[in-house]
Amino acid sequence: MRRYESVWVVHGDLPDEEAKSTIEKFSRIIAANGGVMVGVDDWGRRRLAYKINGTARGYYLLADFAGEAGTVKELERNYRIDDRIIRYHTVKKSDNVNLAALEAEIAAKVQAAQPQPEAAPSPEAQPAAVAAPAPETAAEETAPVRAKEE
């Protein structure tokens, strides 16, 4: 299995809920084609550097997953079918994914995500949100290094 990272952009004229609903759709496609989802990063609504299909805005989403060539092929095929997707890009982060290490990473991510909704209504929501992505990026950075050493 290989580790991939896929960014897709949803048309900016669509409501945020519809953009977020694509997460579920593509997660299912990844899972159904021999992939393992690690996490989704929601970049939110951003200004595009240039107009695409008549809009200057887009909703960016990033999926971090492990899978085979077929997983990516099927995922990208579905991106192309879906009219709501204006851009997509998939990058291979590493060859040879250690499944045990991957599961540990997913478990750590789930744990890190759990205290967040509890803290959300309190005024501490902001520091919690800032603190949460930090371990994720640290984990991402160590993964390719480990692969290189092998």
Next chain:
Amino acid sequence: MPVMPRRKRKQFYVRRKVCRFCVDQALPIDYKDANTLRQFVTERGKIIPRRISGNCARHQRRVTRAIKQARLMALMPYVPTLPIS
């Protein structure tokens, strides 16, 4: 190749440029990080050549690739809209 200082007329101070990605190995080159990549394009959006940016060949290749990927995802412009002067 650095230009050798001429002895006779003008005294050039040639400061050897060092690749900043070699100096700081932890510095990532990532197409998602458009703000860092913006340092390697001109205000017209053109990729700054190696002889000016000072990047080594390996890192320049990665920077170039990352910029092109970022352009595709509309994170960076192909042609920026400049204020009319």
